[in-house]
Amino acid sequence: MSETQAIRTPFVQAVLDSSGTADTSGIAWVDAARRDNLASFAATGLPEARNESWKYTSLRALSQRGFAPVDLKAARTVAVDVPVLPGVTGARMVFVDGVFRTDLSALEALPAGLTLQSLPDALAADPEPLRFALSARHRHQAADAFAHLNAALARDGVVVKVAAGAHVASPVHIVFISTQAGVAWHARAVVDVGQGAHVTLVEHHVGLSDVASLGTLFADYTLRDEAVLDLVLVQDASASATLIRRSHARVGARAVGTVHAVELGGALVRHELMAELVGEAGRFDSRGVFALKARQHVDTQMEVRHQARDTASDALWRGVADGRSRGVFRGAIVVAEGADGSDAALSNKNLLLSAQAEIDTKPELEIYADEVKAAHGATIGQLDERSLFYLRSRGIPLTQARSLLTLAFCRAALSSLPNEALREHLGDLLVAHLPTGPVDA
């Protein structure tokens, strides 16, 4: 058995131990896929630093920790305050330690065309539409440890369907709250935005302070032709949490996907954002910012694949690292053969504020077509001395001038967010998190 090759680190051992307690779905192909994925995970274990994609994010410490399964009973009953985001007024789905909580969610009077279900409900109703997303064989590469882990153990999650032509006006709020320490939760999201449909989703991670847990969330977004998806990712996990996420979008013809990501919390955070532009004239824009302090480690891996003609992508990412933190960014643009007329741009700018902090960035271009415009730029540096001098010459104290400039630097990633109330709120969250302290200090 391939399992025998496993490097039985405490992490892998704990996964194998906890897998015994996980229930089965009763659907043969679902259970088979889960078993396959568990075997694959056990065979490879966590990726090592030798693995190019994990070069800057060491999992050595994580591999020495074992996470217990979630106490389901507690997760279903614990009283928690659901965080509110201004401007996010639509339906709400709340997951506590990866478990769906009907009592905390708001699913009454959904707008026409919008279907929101938890994964078990969706599977019970009709598993077939989920077969593609949940079958292991389709998408996982050989050594994709967390994908295998998530596919093996995720029992809950969110299934969103927006009917063709439906315009969902109010943003849907999907909240993940961590309450239990020392546990691992795994959730799955499958989102299908129908032809010509419009929807805004806000994925929101929060944690009770000092909850050292592991969460994995693997999300698939399908944008049918002419669909419009606005995705806002607000990561405000507890300072000791480990969070591994993948958001994978398939963008159809003339469809538009837009992502705004704000990374604030977490001890070890990895976000893999992948988009495949499979339809002609599809578009995928991404904006993101991380603001790190203490010993935070945040790793964003973005990859946009242009696979059809006249597709476009624009990415703008900002990072600030202070304390002993480490910010990692990889932004890859791939233009496949035949994807003529593609227009791709990426900008990644970073501020390094401390002698103990580190920023590693790797913007990549892989171009296999010639009728293409592709460009990227990346910088790592400090606040502009002249701007600082200008502000100080106007009587603004140094610390405040620094805060102002840092905030302005980060806000570039939010300026295109159409939801004004949310934009202002995220700006405030950033201010509170910025290492330089609040502006009016």
Add this chain to the structure above:
Amino acid sequence: MNESENMTREVAAPVRDNAEVEAALNRRYEAGFVTDIESTSLPPGLNEDTVRQLSAIKQEPEWMTEWRLAAYRHWLTMPEPDWAKLEIAPIDYQSVSYYSAPKAGLKSLDEVDPKLLETYEKLGVPLHERAKLAGVAVDAVFDSVSVGTTFRKELAEAGVIFCSMSEAIREHGELVRQYLGSVVPTADNYFAALNSAVFSDGSFVFIPKGVRCPMELSTYFRINAMNTGQFERTLIVVEDDAYVSYLEGCTAPMRDENQLHAAVVELVAMERAQIKYSTVQNWYPGDENGVGGIYNFVTKRGDCRGADSKISWTQVETGSAVTWKYPSCVLRGDRSVGEFYSVALTHHRQQADTGTKMIHIGKGTKSKIVSKGISAGRGQNSYRGLVKIEKGADGARNYTQCDSLLIGKKCGAHTFPYMEVKNPTAIVEHEATTSKISDDQLFYCLSRGIGEEDAVSMIVDGFCKQVFRELPMEFAVEAKKLLEVSLEGAVG
């Protein structure tokens, strides 16, 4: 959709129908001839005995033999690197002959096989009087042994040592021993370890304190005998306040088998020393179907050991089937400067994975990277570079610019820059663009009565100008011509 398809067709059509262009594209490799002279070769295969034999042939001292053996033993434990964006058929290291030398016993240039001289003549190597006219001292490496070195006297008067590595090991043993492997350790990487074990020859340059080398030093490499891997080892040491400009250029005769080439170049710059290292690489790239061609795995590294030193790499890479090469600078000395200027061209089925590494260690260190990649036919061209700012490198500064030009529908241009910054006073900037020769540019030239070929050549020349400007004059001319020949007709 139809509209845009039609537009593309209109643009591309005149090119596809152009028979002349096809002919030019498929032009044979001009430097592809084999010189038939007697050579002493070791049989194919690699083991400790091969290494010992090689060392014995070269009459090396004991320490050198041991050094090679240690490298060989380490090489055995290393895996072949597979991270580069290159598709390479497995290399059989046992089928390569690790030594080939022209018949021994040459004392002066006059004794050199006239055929050999003829070879250089064809390649335009300025030996003999031509050398003097051109003002260039040549250490010509014909396969594995240096057969003639000119201008020795003039250089000796200036105190400069410029000789083959074999000679240097025999006659300047202590100097070589002090510096060899100090920049690229024997265990540095797979190909460097292989080179350390079996390097056949190369050049040694030593510029003493305060000396500005009176002329540009140049080595022409030429791979000749069948099945002979060429493993040069070059070591350049420039002492305080000294300066040297070194030119390396190469063409190889046509051959159907892949020839293995794994060179190591080490540069050491002491305080306020400057080294300018320029390369034009035009080895056989294989035919249009990717048959044959040189496999070129090179480790080039410069160590700016002293404060205020400067190392500048300039390369024009148009040859080889596979290029794996990352000339690097270790900026150890405070305020030291590293530069990398590169033009890499891949046509037909050539693959290049090339770039640089700038390791900033000292305070106030600066580096600049300008890389121009041109892909045509089915060529795959990758820039892979690392800029690393270590904790102590206060005020370090890097600027990187990578531009790619695509000519044709089947080629690829890729950029993989790594930036690792650990010092908050450093500034690192990277910019990259990918584009094709724009229709506007072409149209403008055509409307002025400039032919399509000339227009492309002009635009490419303009694209590369920033790099050519850094080349010494003789090389700039050759480089420009090389690009023209390599690219004729490849309009997209």
